Amino acid sequence: MLCSPGPHLIPISTATRAGSDTLVFALGHGRDSLAGLRDDPNAAICLMGEEVAFTACGSASVIREQLDAAPRIAALALRVDRVQDHLAEGRTEMLDGARWRRLDPAIAEADAAILTELQALVRE
Numbered sequence: 001m002l003c004s005p006g007p008h009l010i011p012i013s014t015a016t017r018a019g020s021d022t023l024v025f026a027l028g029h030g031r032d033s034l035a036g037l038r039d040d041p042n043a044a045i046c047l048m049g050e051e052v053a054f055t056a057c058g059s060a061s062v063i064r065e066q067l068d069a070a071p072r073i074a075a076l077a078l079r080v081d082r083v084q085d086h087l088a089e090g091r092t093e094m095l096d097g098a099r100w101r102r103l104d105p106a107i108a109e110a111d112a113a114i115l116t117e118l119q120a121l122v123r124e
Contacts, residue, residue: 011100017122022077029072050097051093054087055084059081062076
């Protein structure tokens with residue numbers, strides 16, 4: 001989940017790690033979250049899954065205005081200032097994460113292409 005100024009909380013399906021202090025993800029040009037981040041870059045990504053739950057807080061910026069795989073999608077980087085590990089105290093165990101799938105095969109294919117391009121950006 002991406003939490004950005006507004007506040008806006010939206011699921012993101014394309015986040016990937018880009019080093020020890022950076023996450024890269026994609027947002028559509030029409031998203032209120034993207035507009036909000038342009039005005040105020042403070043953001044957080046919360047990830048919850050089997051045996052993991054953390055929130056990475058920092059500053060987000062556009063690193064590519066449009067992707068080759070999807071011209072109406074921007075690539076962003078979250079430079080992480082701090083991480084809150086929600087399982088650190090050992091009082092909670094994450095058994096599973098949110099399970100979802102794209103119902104439209106074309107959208108699922110586009111998501112895969114976007115993630116592949118983001119991973120290539122990370123390797124640059």
